[in-house]
Amino acid sequence: MLISWHESVGSTNDVASALASEGRCSPFVVAARQQTGGRGRGGRRWVSPIGGAWLSLAWLPPAGWGGWSLAPLAVGLAVNRVVSDLLAEPLRDRVEIKWPNDVLVGGRKVGGVLCERPWAGREGHDWLIAGVGVNVSLRSASLGEGLRVPAVSLAELLDDVPEVDDVVERVVYRMLSLLRLVGSEPGRASVLSEVRGVLAWRGERVRLVQGGKAVQGCVVGLDPDGGLVLRDDTGAERVVCAGDVERLSLESETLAV
Numbered sequence: 001m002l003i004s005w006h007e008s009v010g011s012t013n014d015v016a017s018a019l020a021s022e023g024r025c026s027p028f029v030v031a032a033r034q035q036t037g038g039r040g041r042g043g044r045r046w047v048s049p050i051g052g053a054w055l056s057l058a059w060l061p062p063a064g065w066g067g068w069s070l071a072p073l074a075v076g077l078a079v080n081r082v083v084s085d086l087l088a089e090p091l092r093d094r095v096e097i098k099w100p101n102d103v104l105v106g107g108r109k110v111g112g113v114l115c116e117r118p119w120a121g122r123e124g125h126d127w128l129i130a131g132v133g134v135n136v137s138l139r140s141a142s143l144g145e146g147l148r149v150p151a152v153s154l155a156e157l158l159d160d161v162p163e164v165d166d167v168v169e170r171v172v173y174r175m176l177s178l179l180r181l182v183g184s185e186p187g188r189a190s191v192l193s194e195v196r197g198v199l200a201w202r203g204e205r206v207r208l209v210q211g212g213k214a215v216q217g218c219v220v221g222l223d224p225d226g227g228l229v230l231r232d233d234t235g236a237e238r239v240v241c242a243g244d245v246e247r248l249s250l251e252s253e254t255l256a257v
Protein backbone atom coordinates (compact mmCIF):
# COMPACT_ATOMS: atom_id res chain seq x y z
CA MET A 1 0.00 0.00 0.00
CA LEU A 2 1.36 3.39 -1.02
CA ILE A 3 1.53 5.85 1.90
CA SER A 4 2.63 9.34 0.76
CA TRP A 5 4.07 11.23 3.71
CA HIS A 6 3.99 15.04 3.82
CA GLU A 7 5.56 17.39 6.37
CA SER A 8 2.61 19.77 6.28
CA VAL A 9 -0.57 19.98 4.22
CA GLY A 10 -3.87 21.85 4.52
CA SER A 11 -6.01 18.72 4.86
CA THR A 12 -5.01 15.16 3.93
CA ASN A 13 -8.61 14.58 2.77
CA ASP A 14 -8.25 17.40 0.24
CA VAL A 15 -4.86 16.17 -0.99
CA ALA A 16 -6.23 12.62 -1.34
CA SER A 17 -9.30 13.85 -3.28
CA ALA A 18 -7.10 15.86 -5.63
CA LEU A 19 -4.82 12.87 -6.30
CA ALA A 20 -7.83 10.59 -6.88
CA SER A 21 -9.25 13.04 -9.40
CA GLU A 22 -5.87 13.05 -11.19
CA GLY A 23 -6.11 9.30 -11.74
CA ARG A 24 -3.97 7.83 -8.93
CA CYS A 25 -4.58 4.06 -8.57
CA SER A 26 -6.79 2.87 -5.73
CA PRO A 27 -6.17 2.39 -2.85
CA PHE A 28 -3.62 4.89 -1.59
CA VAL A 29 -2.96 6.84 1.60
CA VAL A 30 -1.95 10.44 2.25
CA ALA A 31 -0.44 11.11 5.69
CA ALA A 32 0.96 14.33 7.15
CA ARG A 33 3.06 15.27 10.18
CA GLN A 34 0.78 18.28 10.61
CA GLN A 35 -2.22 19.90 8.95
CA THR A 36 -2.81 23.61 8.71
CA GLY A 37 -6.44 23.31 7.61
CA GLY A 38 -7.57 20.02 9.15
CA ARG A 39 -11.32 19.51 8.83
CA GLY A 40 -13.67 17.76 11.23
CA ARG A 41 -17.28 16.60 10.91
CA GLY A 42 -19.98 19.23 10.61
CA GLY A 43 -17.61 21.73 8.96
CA ARG A 44 -15.61 22.13 12.16
CA ARG A 45 -11.89 22.81 12.33
CA TRP A 46 -9.62 19.91 13.36
CA VAL A 47 -6.50 21.11 15.14
CA SER A 48 -3.64 18.91 13.85
CA PRO A 49 -0.19 19.75 15.26
CA ILE A 50 2.88 17.50 15.10
CA GLY A 51 2.35 14.41 17.28
CA GLY A 52 -0.85 13.10 15.74
CA ALA A 53 -1.61 10.48 13.11
CA TRP A 54 -3.35 12.50 10.39
CA LEU A 55 -4.18 10.39 7.36
CA SER A 56 -6.65 9.78 4.58
CA LEU A 57 -7.30 6.55 2.76
CA ALA A 58 -8.57 6.96 -0.80
CA TRP A 59 -10.37 3.89 -2.06
CA LEU A 60 -12.43 3.19 -5.16
CA PRO A 61 -14.78 0.38 -4.07
CA PRO A 62 -15.78 -2.32 -6.57
CA ALA A 63 -18.87 -1.61 -8.69
CA GLY A 64 -22.07 -2.32 -6.75
CA TRP A 65 -20.27 -2.23 -3.38
CA GLY A 66 -22.99 -2.18 -0.72
CA GLY A 67 -21.00 -0.72 2.15
CA TRP A 68 -21.55 3.02 1.77
CA SER A 69 -23.98 3.46 4.66
CA LEU A 70 -21.70 1.56 7.07
CA ALA A 71 -18.37 3.00 5.89
CA PRO A 72 -18.16 5.71 8.60
CA LEU A 73 -18.89 3.13 11.32
CA ALA A 74 -16.40 0.66 9.84
CA VAL A 75 -13.65 3.30 9.87
CA GLY A 76 -14.55 4.27 13.45
CA LEU A 77 -14.33 0.60 14.39
CA ALA A 78 -10.91 0.34 12.74
CA VAL A 79 -9.63 3.17 14.96
CA ASN A 80 -11.35 1.66 17.99
CA ARG A 81 -9.58 -1.68 17.39
CA VAL A 82 -6.17 -0.03 16.94
CA VAL A 83 -6.54 1.93 20.18
CA SER A 84 -7.82 -1.13 22.07
CA ASP A 85 -4.91 -3.23 20.80
CA LEU A 86 -2.45 -0.66 22.16
CA LEU A 87 -4.02 -0.32 25.62
CA ALA A 88 -3.92 -2.78 28.50
CA GLU A 89 -6.74 -3.63 30.92
CA PRO A 90 -8.62 -1.84 32.46
CA LEU A 91 -8.37 1.04 29.92
CA ARG A 92 -8.89 -1.36 27.03
CA ASP A 93 -12.44 -1.97 28.25
CA ARG A 94 -13.14 1.75 28.22
CA VAL A 95 -12.59 2.31 24.49
CA GLU A 96 -15.93 3.24 22.97
CA ILE A 97 -17.44 4.65 19.79
CA LYS A 98 -19.55 7.75 20.22
CA TRP A 99 -21.94 7.60 17.31
CA PRO A 100 -21.22 7.86 14.50
CA ASN A 101 -17.45 7.41 14.81
CA ASP A 102 -15.67 9.36 17.54
CA VAL A 103 -13.34 7.08 19.44
CA LEU A 104 -13.36 7.73 23.18
CA VAL A 105 -11.30 6.33 26.01
CA GLY A 106 -12.98 6.86 29.36
CA GLY A 107 -15.19 9.55 27.84
CA ARG A 108 -12.33 11.50 26.23
CA LYS A 109 -11.83 11.67 22.49
CA VAL A 110 -8.63 10.10 21.18
CA GLY A 111 -9.61 9.93 17.51
CA GLY A 112 -12.10 11.13 14.93
CA VAL A 113 -13.18 10.16 11.43
CA LEU A 114 -14.29 12.21 8.43
CA CYS A 115 -15.60 10.08 5.55
CA GLU A 116 -16.27 11.90 2.31
CA ARG A 117 -17.53 10.86 -1.09
CA PRO A 118 -16.52 13.75 -3.36
CA TRP A 119 -18.07 12.38 -6.56
CA ALA A 120 -21.04 10.51 -5.07
CA GLY A 121 -22.88 8.39 -7.60
CA ARG A 122 -20.51 9.05 -10.52
CA GLU A 123 -19.98 5.60 -11.93
CA GLY A 124 -16.31 4.68 -12.08
CA HIS A 125 -15.38 7.72 -9.97
CA ASP A 126 -17.19 6.99 -6.74
CA TRP A 127 -14.19 7.25 -4.42
CA LEU A 128 -14.38 7.02 -0.66
CA ILE A 129 -12.01 9.39 1.13
CA ALA A 130 -11.73 8.20 4.72
CA GLY A 131 -9.88 10.70 6.92
CA VAL A 132 -8.68 9.67 10.37
CA GLY A 133 -7.08 11.69 13.13
CA VAL A 134 -5.56 10.04 16.22
CA ASN A 135 -3.88 11.98 19.01
CA VAL A 136 -0.65 10.07 19.55
CA SER A 137 2.27 11.83 21.26
CA LEU A 138 0.87 15.35 21.57
CA ARG A 139 -0.57 16.71 24.81
CA SER A 140 -4.32 17.19 24.67
CA ALA A 141 -3.87 20.73 26.05
CA SER A 142 -2.21 21.64 22.73
CA LEU A 143 -5.53 20.99 20.97
CA GLY A 144 -7.05 24.10 22.52
CA GLU A 145 -9.81 24.74 25.00
CA GLY A 146 -13.55 24.51 24.74
CA LEU A 147 -13.65 21.28 22.73
CA ARG A 148 -17.13 19.75 22.48
CA VAL A 149 -15.75 16.47 23.82
CA PRO A 150 -12.67 16.56 26.08
CA ALA A 151 -9.58 15.20 24.30
CA VAL A 152 -6.93 12.70 25.30
CA SER A 153 -3.85 11.36 23.55
CA LEU A 154 -2.23 7.93 23.56
CA ALA A 155 0.77 9.50 25.35
CA GLU A 156 -1.53 10.37 28.23
CA LEU A 157 -2.78 6.78 28.42
CA LEU A 158 0.33 4.71 27.75
CA ASP A 159 3.87 4.44 29.11
CA ASP A 160 5.18 3.11 25.81
CA VAL A 161 3.95 5.59 23.24
CA PRO A 162 3.86 4.14 19.71
CA GLU A 163 5.45 5.93 16.76
CA VAL A 164 3.00 7.97 14.68
CA ASP A 165 4.01 5.93 11.59
CA ASP A 166 3.14 2.71 13.41
CA VAL A 167 -0.32 4.06 14.32
CA VAL A 168 -0.91 5.16 10.71
CA GLU A 169 0.00 1.71 9.39
CA ARG A 170 -2.19 -0.08 11.91
CA VAL A 171 -5.17 2.17 11.11
CA VAL A 172 -4.74 1.73 7.35
CA TYR A 173 -4.57 -2.06 7.65
CA ARG A 174 -7.67 -2.24 9.89
CA MET A 175 -9.60 0.28 7.80
CA LEU A 176 -9.13 -1.47 4.50
CA SER A 177 -10.05 -4.87 5.86
CA LEU A 178 -13.21 -3.56 7.57
CA LEU A 179 -14.24 -1.55 4.50
CA ARG A 180 -13.89 -4.65 2.34
CA LEU A 181 -15.92 -6.57 4.93
CA VAL A 182 -18.95 -4.23 4.90
CA GLY A 183 -19.37 -4.92 1.19
CA SER A 184 -21.00 -8.27 2.08
CA GLU A 185 -24.13 -8.95 4.11
CA PRO A 186 -22.42 -11.18 6.72
CA GLY A 187 -19.65 -8.59 7.00
CA ARG A 188 -22.17 -5.82 7.60
CA ALA A 189 -23.82 -7.87 10.34
CA SER A 190 -20.53 -8.59 12.06
CA VAL A 191 -19.36 -4.94 11.96
CA LEU A 192 -22.73 -3.74 13.29
CA SER A 193 -22.62 -6.26 16.10
CA GLU A 194 -19.08 -5.25 17.10
CA VAL A 195 -19.93 -1.53 17.03
CA ARG A 196 -23.09 -2.15 19.11
CA GLY A 197 -20.85 -3.81 21.69
CA VAL A 198 -18.68 -0.69 22.09
CA LEU A 199 -21.33 1.99 21.50
CA ALA A 200 -21.00 4.81 24.03
CA TRP A 201 -23.92 6.01 26.17
CA ARG A 202 -26.24 3.01 25.64
CA GLY A 203 -29.36 3.51 27.79
CA GLU A 204 -28.41 7.10 28.51
CA ARG A 205 -30.30 10.25 27.59
CA VAL A 206 -28.78 12.22 24.76
CA ARG A 207 -29.58 15.19 22.58
CA LEU A 208 -28.86 15.09 18.89
CA VAL A 209 -28.56 18.33 16.98
CA GLN A 210 -28.90 18.29 13.25
CA GLY A 211 -29.41 21.29 11.01
CA GLY A 212 -30.49 23.46 13.96
CA LYS A 213 -33.09 20.93 15.16
CA ALA A 214 -32.68 18.98 18.40
CA VAL A 215 -34.00 15.49 19.15
CA GLN A 216 -33.80 13.93 22.62
CA GLY A 217 -34.05 10.33 23.72
CA CYS A 218 -32.29 7.32 25.23
CA VAL A 219 -29.69 5.51 23.14
CA VAL A 220 -31.09 2.10 22.18
CA GLY A 221 -28.62 0.96 19.52
CA LEU A 222 -28.05 0.93 15.78
CA ASP A 223 -30.33 0.13 12.88
CA PRO A 224 -29.15 -2.10 9.98
CA ASP A 225 -27.84 0.94 8.05
CA GLY A 226 -25.84 2.23 11.00
CA GLY A 227 -28.37 4.91 12.04
CA LEU A 228 -28.68 5.66 15.76
CA VAL A 229 -31.88 4.36 17.38
CA LEU A 230 -33.27 6.65 20.10
CA ARG A 231 -36.31 6.04 22.34
CA ASP A 232 -38.28 9.15 23.34
CA ASP A 233 -40.31 9.70 26.53
CA THR A 234 -43.44 8.18 24.96
CA GLY A 235 -41.51 4.96 24.25
CA ALA A 236 -41.47 5.59 20.50
CA GLU A 237 -38.25 4.74 18.69
CA ARG A 238 -36.75 6.82 15.92
CA VAL A 239 -33.66 6.44 13.82
CA VAL A 240 -31.34 9.37 13.21
CA CYS A 241 -28.87 9.25 10.36
CA ALA A 242 -26.73 12.34 10.90
CA GLY A 243 -25.89 14.89 13.53
CA ASP A 244 -23.94 15.39 16.73
CA VAL A 245 -24.83 13.57 19.91
CA GLU A 246 -24.31 15.03 23.36
CA ARG A 247 -25.01 13.32 26.65
CA LEU A 248 -27.69 14.80 28.90
CA SER A 249 -27.17 12.51 31.92
CA LEU A 250 -26.01 14.41 34.97
CA GLU A 251 -23.25 12.15 36.17
CA SER A 252 -19.96 12.49 34.31
CA GLU A 253 -17.74 9.48 33.84
CA THR A 254 -14.95 11.33 32.15
CA LEU A 255 -11.62 9.74 32.89
CA ALA A 256 -9.16 11.89 34.78
CA VAL A 257 -5.66 11.63 33.31
Ligand code: BTN
Binds near residue numbers: 012
Ligand atom coordinates in the same frame (compact mmCIF):
# COMPACT_ATOMS: atom_id res chain seq x y z
C1 BTN B 1 -14.13 14.69 13.64
O1 BTN B 1 -14.05 14.05 14.70
O2 BTN B 1 -14.78 15.74 13.56
C2 BTN B 1 -13.40 14.15 12.44
C3 BTN B 1 -11.95 14.50 12.46
C4 BTN B 1 -11.19 13.95 11.27
C5 BTN B 1 -9.79 14.50 11.21
C6 BTN B 1 -8.97 13.84 10.14
S1 BTN B 1 -7.26 14.25 10.28
C7 BTN B 1 -6.95 13.57 8.71
C8 BTN B 1 -8.11 13.94 7.82
N1 BTN B 1 -7.91 15.23 7.22
C9 BTN B 1 -8.77 16.15 7.64
O3 BTN B 1 -8.80 17.34 7.27
N2 BTN B 1 -9.63 15.60 8.51
C10 BTN B 1 -9.34 14.19 8.71
